[in-house]
Amino acid sequence: MRTHSERQLKICDTTLRDGNHAVSHQLGRTDIVAYARAAELAGADLLEVGHGNGLGASSLQVGRAALSDAEMLTAARAQLKETRLGVLSIPGFATVERDLKPALDCGVDEVRVGAHCSEADVTRQQITMLRAMDVTVKGLLLMSHMASTKKLIEQARLMEGYGANAVILMDSAGAYTPAAVDEKVGALVEALDIEVGFHGHNNLGHSVMNSMAAIKAGATIVDVTARGFGAGAGNAPLELVAANLHLEQIETRLQLFAALDAADLAESTFVKRIPTNDSVTIASGIAGVFSGFAAPTRRAAERFQVDPREILMELGRRSVVAGQEDAIIEVAMGLAEKNSLYDIV
Amino acid sequence: MAIIGTGNIGCDLLLKVMASPHLRCDSFAGRRTSSPGIELADSRGIPTTAGGIDALAEMADRIDVVFDATSAKDAEHNWKILEGLGVPVIDLTPAHLGRFCVPALNLEECLAEPNVSMVTCGGQAAVPIARCFSDAAEDLGYLEIATASSSASVGPATRANIDEYAFTTQKATHEFCRVDTAKTILIINPAEPGIVMRNTIAVPDSENIDMEALRVSVDNMEKRINSYVPGYRVVVPPVATGDRIMVTIEVEGLGDWLPRYAGNLDVITCAAVAVAEGRAEARR
Numbered sequence: 001m002r003t004h005s006e007r008q009l010k011i012c013d014t015t016l017r018d019g020n021h022a023v024s025h026q027l028g029r030t031d032i033v034a035y036a037r038a039a040e041l042a043g044a045d046l047l048e049v050g051h052g053n054g055l056g057a058s059s060l061q062v063g064r065a066a067l068s069d070a071e072m073l074t075a076a077r078a079q080l081k082e083t084r085l086g087v088l089s090i091p092g093f094a095t096v097e098r099d100l101k102p103a104l105d106c107g108v109d110e111v112r113v114g115a116h117c118s119e120a121d122v123t124r125q126q127i128t129m130l131r132a133m134d135v136t137v138k139g140l141l142l143m144s145h146m147a148s149t150k151k152l153i154e155q156a157r158l159m160e161g162y163g164a165n166a167v168i169l170m171d172s173a174g175a176y177t178p179a180a181v182d183e184k185v186g187a188l189v190e191a192l193d194i195e196v197g198f199h200g201h202n203n204l205g206h207s208v209m210n211s212m213a214a215i216k217a218g219a220t221i222v223d224v225t226a227r228g229f230g231a232g233a234g235n236a237p238l239e240l241v242a243a244n245l246h247l248e249q250i251e252t253r254l255q256l257f258a259a260l261d262a263a264d265l266a267e268s269t270f271v272k273r274i275p276t277n278d279s280v281t282i283a284s285g286i287a288g289v290f291s292g293f294a295a296p297t298r299r300a301a302e303r304f305q306v307d308p309r310e311i312l313m314e315l316g317r318r319s320v321v322a323g324q325e326d327a328i329i330e331v332a333m334g335l336a337e338k339n340s341l342y343d344i345v
Numbered sequence: 346m347a348i349i350g351t352g353n354i355g356c357d358l359l360l361k362v363m364a365s366p367h368l369r370c371d372s373f374a375g376r377r378t379s380s381p382g383i384e385l386a387d388s389r390g391i392p393t394t395a396g397g398i399d400a401l402a403e404m405a406d407r408i409d410v411v412f413d414a415t416s417a418k419d420a421e422h423n424w425k426i427l428e429g430l431g432v433p434v435i436d437l438t439p440a441h442l443g444r445f446c447v448p449a450l451n452l453e454e455c456l457a458e459p460n461v462s463m464v465t466c467g468g469q470a471a472v473p474i475a476r477c478f479s480d481a482a483e484d485l486g487y488l489e490i491a492t493a494s495s496s497a498s499v500g501p502a503t504r505a506n507i508d509e510y511a512f513t514t515q516k517a518t519h520e521f522c523r524v525d526t527a528k529t530i531l532i533i534n535p536a537e538p539g540i541v542m543r544n545t546i547a548v549p550d551s552e553n554i555d556m557e558a559l560r561v562s563v564d565n566m567e568k569r570i571n572s573y574v575p576g577y578r579v580v581v582p583p584v585a586t587g588d589r590i591m592v593t594i595e596v597e598g599l600g601d602w603l604p605r606y607a608g609n610l611d612v613i614t615c616a617a618v619a620v621a622e623g624r625a626e627a628r629r
Contacts, residue, residue, distance in 0.1 A: 059489050059528055059530060060549060060591075061489060061491040091507045092507060092511075092530060093530055095508040095511050095512070097508070097512075116534070116535060118496065119496060121505075122504045122533065124504070124505060125505060125507060125508060146535075318536065319535075319536030319537075319540075321534050321535075321536075323493075324493050324532055324543075326543070326591065326593060327543070329584070329586055329591065329593075330580060330581050330593055333581065
């Protein structure tokens with residue numbers, strides 16, 4: 001078993017990116033300024049900022065953002081010194097010329113390039129180009145519960161080959177158990193020369209446990225958000241991960257009380273609803289559907305008068321991936337039509 | 346005619362050309378002596394070469410038209426050579442070196458063009474519906490196209506040039522539709538069996554759309570495209586969902602080269618064959 005004892009654990013705070021899913025991408029300039037300052041004080045290693053689906057993703061398909069990418073990034077940039085500024089870039093949404101280059105001009109320190117867990121080769125263009133410009137790049141494997149350990153190793157090695165500085169397994173559906181984290185993260189740590197990270201969601205109530213299991217298995221990057229602010233059932237809460245790291249005496253740059261303060265600040269300003277589990281987010285976790293589908297699924301269920309859980313289960317059967325939000329409407333309309341056949345009105 | 350590029354698009358195209366009474370493939374050109382594509386052509390008795398564009402250049406006087414099914418970068422190089430030799434090209438890469446062609450919208454105007462750009466698979470599928478939106482609107486401000494294709498049907502050239510795909514599809518949307526801003530999104534889905542290619546065309550509900558006119562024109566467009574892409578279907582007719590007005594279409598393929606779900610191949614290869622047949626007919 002390889003150890004990465006020489007690598008200190010790094011905390012990536014995605015409150016201002018993944019959290020944007022929870023407010024339909026409506027985070028405003030004052031929210032970003034206030035939280036970026038708090039994240040700097042808390043000692044987060046990286047603060048990821050932007051639309052929930054990353055650069056260039058503001059759209060009808062996945063929701064339009066209140067601010068442009070540049071407005072969000074410049075607002076955060078001015079507040080950060082030690083904490084590095086990061087963005088998410090998903091090829092298919094973001095392009096190099098239109099989105100990535102302008103973002104780098106706003107002072108972004110690190111780009112995390114994401115792809116569905118079996119499609120890593122679409123990240124080649126962006127990773128190689130960014131590495132040639134000497135930008136720190138990390139590869140993200142989205143919806144990674146959908147691929148076998150063997151497949152994840154193969155895909156992570158592709159990203160490593162393109163020059164990625166780390167690979168992060170995303171539990172985009174909140175479908176992992178701690179045992180699965182241990183197996184998949186451990187296997188990646190074993191197989192790669194670069195760092196491995198984990199990004200948890202809470203649909204089955206495992207986000208903190210999974211984050212700690214990832215660290216034990218050798219992950220040196222963990223993603224968190226204040227109060228778990230994020231789509232559906234939310235993410236791994238910064239304050240709970242900070243508390244557990246404190247108890248376990250695991251060394252990071254985080255300042256415990258300042259991290260708790262950052263989470264309090266988030267709650268008192270822009271976290272409209274603390275993420276919690278309800279029947280919709282649980283169905284989403286069981287179905288293994290992207291957490292970000294919860295809100296549009298609720299809206300479609302309301303509009304077409306069908307059960308949101310049935311929509312999610314059907315989407316799970318179809319193996320839809322993040323970004324296929326248009327399928328929600330199609331499934332909801334199909335269910336409505338099917339139900340009307342049985343109406344005895 | 347000849348085909349250069351022996352990947353998914355090239356193979357599917359070859360099978361469609363062979364099925365056409367008006368077209369004959371005299372050379373199937375790649376760069377490797379053995380590939381699934383070369384094997385396919387060999388097994389069907391089609392002359393093959395591993396000499397790529399140079400081999401085609403040598404037989405230029407015997408070729409009426411070249412289909413380019415390589416990659417955006419290679420297509421540029423190929424066109425430099427073929428243009429010098431006076432050989433017309435029907436380009437299935439997103440290189441956009443000549444006039445954009447979507448047969449349902451402008452086939453007649455493209456028949457004499459030396460280089461015809463078939464946009465992208467998403468463009469062939471979605472731009473006609475985008476045109477229906479712009480025809481049914483007053484001053485359309487924003488329109489977007491989201492395309493989801495199965496993993497197996499998206500080949501290495503597209504994956505390596507995913508940005509070119511986006512820009513070319515966007516450019517074609519602007520060329521054929523009156524719209525201030527167009528945006529494209531591409532999603533690759535690895536589900537097994539593969540998902541049928543899906544395209545959603547949407548505008549914000551704030552746009553002023555004549556829904557009845559849109560319904561009628563989407564219906565007509567579907568029929569018109571069916572004349573050359575049989576598996577083209579509207580699965581969600583025009584609907585206002587509260588935040589947007591959208592149409593979803595799917596394209597099922599004939600299952601010639603890849604299984605039937607890979608309609609993203611058929612939608613562009615059928616369109617390219619329609620152009621070649623149109624040219625053959627015009628010459629008679």
